[in-house]
Structures are given as C-alpha cells and as structure tokens.
Amino acid sequence: MKNLFIKTICFTAILVYSKGALAQTEAASFIRAGESDSKKLIGAYLQPITKGLASGINDAWYSTAKPLGLFGFDIRFGFGASIVNNDSKTYTLNGIGINSDPNGKFLLTPINGDRNTNQPTIVGDGNGSKLAVSTLNPIDNSRIYLDTIRSFSGSNSPVSLGAIPFIQISLGLVKGTEIMFRMMPIQSGDFTSSGFGFGIKHSISQWIWGVEKLPIDISGIYTFNNNNLEYAFGSSFLDADRNSANALATSEYKNSQKLTITTSGHQFGAIISKKLSFFTPYAGFTINRATSQIAMKGIYPILSIREKSAGIYEKFNDNVTDPISFANTVNSTRAALGFRMKFLLFSFGAEYNHAFSADQFSTFNATFTLNIQQLSPIPKL
Numbered sequence: 555m556k557n558l559f560i561k562t563i564c565f566t567a568i569l570v571y572s573k574g575a576l577a578q579t580e581a582a583s584f585i586r587a588g589e590s591d592s593k594k595l596i597g598a599y600l601q602p603i604t605k606g607l608a609s610g611i612n613d614a615w616y617s618t619a620k621p622l623g624l625f626g627f628d629i630r631f632g633f634g635a636s637i638v639n640n641d642s643k644t645y646t647l648n649g650i651g652i653n654s655d656p657n658g659k660f661l662l663t664p665i666n667g668d669r670n671t672n673q674p675t676i677v678g679d680g681n682g683s684k685l686a687v688s689t690l691n692p693i694d695n696s697r698i699y700l701d702t703i704r705s706f707s708g709s710n711s712p713v714s715l716g717a718i719p720f721i722q723i724s725l726g727l728v729k730g731t732e733i734m735f736r737m738m739p740i741q742s743g744d745f746t747s748s749g750f751g752f753g754i755k756h757s758i759s760q761w762i763w764g765v766e767k768l769p770i771d772i773s774g775i776y777t778f779n780n781n782n783l784e785y786a787f788g789s790s791f792l793d794a795d796r797n798s799a800n801a802l803a804t805s806e807y808k809n810s811q812k813l814t815i816t817t818s819g820h821q822f823g824a825i826i827s828k829k830l831s832f833f834t835p836y837a838g839f840t841i842n843r844a845t846s847q848i849a850m851k852g853i854y855p856i857l858s859i860r861e862k863s864a865g866i867y868e869k870f871n872d873n874v875t876d877p878i879s880f881a882n883t884v885n886s887t888r889a890a891l892g893f894r895m896k897f898l899l900f901s902f903g904a905e906y907n908h909a910f911s912a913d914q915f916s917t918f919n920a921t922f923t924l925n926i927q928q929l930s931p932i933p934k935l
Contacts, residue, residue, distance in 0.1 A: 609844070
C-alpha cells in the first residue's frame with residue numbers, strides 16, 4: 555500500500571526535526587479506518603503542531619516599547635518555536651474515543667498492548683502500537699481483516715512549530731505611533747507559505763503625568779496575523795486500485811491531494827522597556843486568541859467492498875473528498891521577557907513568552923533587524 559502521507563508527514567516532520575521517525579507510517583490505512591476514527595488518530599498525533607502554531611503566531615512583533623520616530627523604519631526577520639508540555643506528547647486510543655462511532659464500518663484493534671497504552675504524538679517518544687484494521691462482511695456480518703498497521707511514531711522533540719519565519723516592516727508616525735506589516739512568502743518545490751499581518755504600537759507613557767519624565771518607555775500594542783502553509787503530495791499521491799471499480803483518472807488524484815495548515819490570531823496588551831546603552835530589556839503582558847487548522851484536501855480513493863448484484867460483491871474505490879480537518883484554538887494571557895542588543899543599524903533580539911493557560915504552549919523566538927530609528931525631526935504640534 556502506498557504511503558498516503560509520505561510528503562505530508564515529511565513536511566510536518568522536517569519542521570519539528572522528525573522526518574526519519576515517520577517514514578514507515580501507512581497513513582492510508584488510518585483513513586480506511588473510517589472518517590471519524592481517522593480524524594481522531596491524525597488529529598491526536600498532530601495536535602502539538604496546531605497547538606504550537608496557534609501559540610506562536612502572535613510572537614516577535616516587538617523588541618522594545620519605544621515606538622519608532624517620525625519616518626523611522628525597520629526591517630525585521632524572525633522565527634520561533636513552542637515548548638511542548640508533557641500532556642501533549644502522548645494520547646491513548648480510549649482517550650480519543652476510537653471505535654465509538656455507532657455507524658463506523660471499520661474497527662481498529664490493538665495487537666500488542668491495549669486501548670489505554672500511551673501512543674506518541676509527533677513530538678512524543680517511541681513507536682505506536684500495532685493495530686489490526688477490519689471491516690464488516692456484508693454477507694454474514696463477520697469481520698474481514700484488511701491490514702495490520704503501526705500507529706504513528708514520535709520524534710522525541712522538546713519543541714513544536716511556533717512563529718513561522720517572517721519578514722516585518724515597521725514605520726514610525728507622529729505622536730509616538732508605529733505601524734507594522736508582516737509577510738511570510740516562501741516557495742520551495744511543492745511547499746508554499748503565504749500570509750499577512752498588521753499591528754500598531756503607541757506610546758502611552760507620554761499621556762501619563764510624571765511617567766513621561768521617567769527613563770522608561772511604556773506602550774500599548776495590537777496585532778493581527780494570518781498565515782497559510784500548503785504542501786502538495788506530488789509524486790507521492792495516493793492513486794486508485796486500477797483493478798477495482800470506480801477509479802477516477804490518475805491526474806484527478808495527483809492534482810488535488812495536498813495538506814494545508816491555516817493559522818490566524820490577534821493580541822493586545824502593554825510593553826515596558828528600559829534602554830541601557832546598546833542593551834534594552836523589556837517585558838510585556840498580552841491577551842491572545844488564535845486558531846490553527848490542519849486539513850487534508852483533495853480526492854482520495856479508499857478501497858472498499860460493495861454488493862454488485864444479488865449475492866455478488868466486488869472491490870471498488872470509494873472516492874473521499876477532503877477527508878481530514880481539525881483545529882486547535884487557544885485563549886490565553888501571556889507574560890513576555892526579552893531583550894534587544896543594537897549595534898549601529900543592526901539589532902538582535904530574543905524573547906520568552908509564558909502562557910498562563912494550559913491550552914497554550916509557552917514560546918520563544920529570535921529576531922534580526924535593520925533599524926533606522928528616525929529620519930525626520932518630530933514637528934511641534
């Protein structure tokens with residue numbers, strides 16, 4: 555059987571340093587286990603990816619509370635990762651409700667171990683259990699054995715995806731206001747990344763009597779961000795069994811099958827910083843909301859059995875469209891601690907974000923920036 559997700563899994567795995575751990579997975583068998591159970595299995599396995607992306611999409615927008623001066627600008631490159639907690643490294647078949655669909659045609663039965671045995675997620679450790687896949691015999695209602703598969707293997711990684719690599723351009727306006735725009739353009743073979751973001755930072759210390767005289771900067775911030783990752787299966791697509799009925803043209807399967815990951819989020823909060831020569835430490839407190847969705851798009855042939863005529867049965871390709879889709883939403887307050895080191899026109903920054911909610915990972919990120927603080931004297935208004 556072809557590996558339906560070879561390129562998909564490799565794409566996801568590369569991003570969390572786990573390509574080798576997943577190469578042997580026959581993911582097509584999970585889809586053949588039924589729409590409900592395949593979503594549960596793949597959703598549980600990739601949950602750290604959706605949770606990590608949702609946790610990190612609001613990262614790395616700032617490295618100081620001081621807004622750029624009038625017509626000042628900077629060009630920033632950044633990336634980040636999410637720190638995986640232990641609860642997101644394993645799952646159990648019972649815990650995700652395998653075989654609980656009363657209308658399910660397929661059955662998954664652990665061969666070595668039981669339904670409460672821990673299975674690794676993509677960032678977990680070890681190999682998953684062997685599972686027997688069977689379906690209902692339409693003649694006598696007995697079970698027909700279809701396949702033996704092994705649940706997904708883990709990569710034993712302490713981190714998951716966070717802030718996808720981005721380019722950000724910021725511009726200083728009047729009255730301590732800075733606007734920010736973000737892009738994520740990547741094109742490499744079958745992989746594409748696109749997206750946009752915008753934000754605004756405004757000095758609030760200037761409006762508080764006495765604070766404007768202190769050697770610190772305090773600003774408010776709001777940001778919105780959206781990114782889309784897409785990976786086409788290309789030559790590793792799942793084709794139909796040409797000896798069975800109901801097969802579509804090969805090109806229909808090849809050209810449609812792909813993996814998409816869509817993430818969007820926004821945040822608002824406050825930042826405080828203090829410039830010490832070339833070194834600027836800062837702290838922030840923000841309220842965040844973000845959603846990340848993974849979907850398997852396209853047409854996929856799932857080999858099954860049907861009654862051709864009275865008492866006569868045949869194998870056929872049951873063509874399933876867009877079989878997998880699941881999402882993770884996080885809502886959290888976060889505290890950030892970071893620093894910026896500036897040398898002439900260039901700066902480097904690093905930041906840690908602590909999430910106070912269990913449904914979100916803590917994150918870290920790094921940024922590299924070309925910075926022109928101000929191009930024009932601020933006019934007296």
